[in-house]
Amino acid sequence: MSEMFYTLGTWNWLIFGVILMALELLAPGVFLFWLGLAALLVGLVSFVLLPAWQMQLLMFAVFAAAAVPVWLRLARSNGAGTLSHPFLNRRADALVGRVFTLEKPIIDGSGTVRIDDTVWRVAGPDTPAGSRVRIVRADGANLTVAAA
Known part of the structure; x- marks a missing residue:
């Protein structure tokens, strides 16, 4: 050894x-x-x-x-x-505060908005398609919006 x-x-x-x-x-x-x-x-x-x-x-x-x-x-x-990168793996949280155009109208509290290449389900007051909305809350894949 x-x-x-x-x-x-x-x-x-x-x-x-x-x-x-x-x-x-x-x-x-x-x-x-x-x-x-x-x-x-x-x-x-x-x-x-x-x-x-x-x-x-x-x-x-x-x-x-x-x-x-x-x-x-x-x-x-x-x-x-x-x-x-605080919103890594929390993409929906990064959308809060941003303004987008509704793709489908919000009827009975539910509608959709297109963000980049994804269609997101949104909830909020009844609003016609093409209206500008601000995202106020994100809960998983559901976004809550208000009129911009």
């Missing part, structure tokens, strides 16, 4: 890093990616410094531990990007 440690070399670390990153494809979760990156860094540093095997293992441990805060920072910054 100790002979294996003595033979740790640059190419072994590079191959180990590539294998870990490839395993990430089979077991997604971003954990193996960072370990693979740490192994690649040890391999690259070993090209220049030629450290002893103990130092190589220590560098791997340090690089792997340093990857955790980097990963958390990247995950947080990517999570903040979804806040720039």
Whole structure:
């Protein structure tokens, strides 16, 4: 076993890093990616410094531990990007306050309006087709409108 440690070399670390990153494809979760990156860094540093095997293992441990805060920072910054799209997966809520033209009249409290390529069911006071209405509330796929 100790002979294996003595033979740790640059190419072994590079191959180990590539294998870990490839395993990430089979077991997604971003954990193996960072370990693979740490192994690649040890391999690259070993090209220049030629450290002893103990130092190589220590560098791997340090690089792997340093990857955790980097990963958390990247995950947080990517999570903040979804806040720039607050209506993602809530398309109807994004329509509240906008004004559209009725496609079919509202009769007995029900009618339709075409928004882009979709026909939406609307509820509100009786209004003739072609009238401008403002969306005041969204409830699932049903919109409540008022005269604009």
